[in-house]
Amino acid sequence: MADVEDGEYDMFDEEGAEISCDEKKxxxxxxxxxxxxxxxxxxxxxxxxxxxxxxxxxxxxxxxxxxxxxxxxxxxxxxxxxxxxxxxxxxxxxxxxxxxxxxxxxxxxxxxxxxxxxxxxxxxxxxxxxxxxxxxxxxxxxxxxxxxxxxxxxxxxxxxxxxxxxxxxxxxxxxxxKADSWLKTLNASLRVKQIDPVFDDLKAFSNDLQASIAAVLKARAKLADRVYALYKIHSNYSRIFKDWSQIEDASMAEALRKCALEMDKYSESIDSLMEEEELYAEQLKEYFNYGNSLKAIIKKHEALQYDAEYVESQLQGANIEKQQIESGAAKFNLSGMKARLFGGDTPEQKEAKLAKCQETIKKLTEEVDEKKKISDDFAMQAKEEVLKFKRQKQIDLREILTNYVILQIKMSKEAKSSWSRFKTVMQSA
Incomplete structure (x- = not known):
């Protein structure tokens, strides 16, 4: 790397130098x-x-x-x-x-x-x-x-x-x-009751990330069109200088032909530069598409949380039914109306219903615990993955955008060199 003098260092001094990141160690x-x-x-x-x-x-x-x-x-x-x-x-x-x-x-x-x-x-x-x-x-x-x-x-x-x-x-x-089961769940419209703020923030982050990268890529595409056209139009100078050289004396004619050649090189140089720039655009696009990976994680968590909440609602219903059986209160449905008209259950019937209800509550309680554990384990692992993703994203985006800036400086330096050679040729004519 270039020497650091007076505490200052220009990261663009060494074109193509690898950008070191402590996080990569x-x-x-x-x-x-x-x-x-x-x-x-x-x-x-x-x-x-x-x-x-x-x-x-x-x-x-x-x-x-x-x-x-x-x-x-x-x-x-x-x-x-x-x-x-x-x-x-x-x-x-x-x-x-x-x-x-x-x-x-x-x-x-x-x-x-x-x-x-x-x-x-x-x-x-x-x-x-x-x-x-x-x-x-x-x-x-x-x-x-x-x-x-x-x-x-x-x-x-x-x-x-x-x-x-x-x-x-x-x-x-x-x-x-498993894939078919996940697909059905992910395509369903699910509304969870208790939204995890971490995943809610992640949803906003993924949307903002995609919007920001899409805006950069759109602006870059427009700029690439204009820069490409600007470089290519310099080939007109080449044609003009070649025609012009035919009416000048030997010294000026040779200078004009050299300038024409320089303009051709300048015009053609944009092709390789744009190929290199396109690589950085593709790397940015990768992170745009990463937004969809983040959204898939959010949908999976919502699906697991919805499963847990659904079973929990069944458990709540079973507990209410148990309380009604114990109190003898008739439900407001067809069975409840029959009970009011023809009398309530016998003690034996009531005991059988209560036993069945307690068995249902036991199974649902175990299922709720299992579903919550699956959802919580998923959430814990996913949050760790999100932290790793954000750390890597910071490293990658820093490198992509810095390399893009270095490329723009390289383009400017090459343009300056081309016009400097043009100047030298004309001064020696």
């Missing part, structure tokens, strides 16, 4: 898969499969997932080098499995299937090399985050190493039944 946590192996996603490959008996084709893209142990001593043991091909749908299956198996964990989002928050010069063709490269980077980041979780699961490891029958091994876990 090890904190004594359990070793994760990401600690043990390097994971890369590369070589997106378009494939076509003809469907049997039909004149139809299934076109998709496969990605090569490669893993290699960080410690060379592990290569011949439990972590050999491996490579498998995976479709996007298999990444989706992995995430769905984890969402059901570890409901309180805030899962990283997958790169989007359809592009949003784009600037007009960016391709939307899902088979275009530029789109595939962005998706490849997004899938790699997804695996890095998944394998950095404090979770040891054979399904994750087999995703990285087992190409054949992996999908069948996931389905064999029976996760789909």
């Amino acid at each position: 090890g904190d004594g946590k359990l070793e994760t898969l990401f600690d043990m192996m390097t994971i890369t996603v590369q070589d997106p490959e378009k494939r076509v499969i003809s469907k049997t008996g039909l004149k139809m084709q299934d076109t998709y893209v496969a990605y090569l997932v490669e893993t290699k142990p960080r410690d060379e001593a592990d290569q011949a043991s439990e972590l050999p080098v491996s490579s498998v091909w995976r479709r996007y749908s298999e990444f989706e299956l992995l995430r769905n499995y984890l969402a059901v198996t570890y409901p309180a964990i805030i899962l990283p989002p997958l790169p989007e299937k359809r592009i949003t928050h784009i600037w007009t010069k960016m391709t939307t063709d899902v088979f275009d090399p530029e789109f595939l490269e962005r998706r490849r980077a997004g899938l790699e980041a997804f695996l890095h985050r998944i394998c950095s979780m404090q979770v040891k699961d054979d399904i994750i490891l087999s995703f990285l190493r087992l190409e054949e029958n992996w999908r069948e091994s996931v389905l064999a876990t029976g996760y789909q039944a």
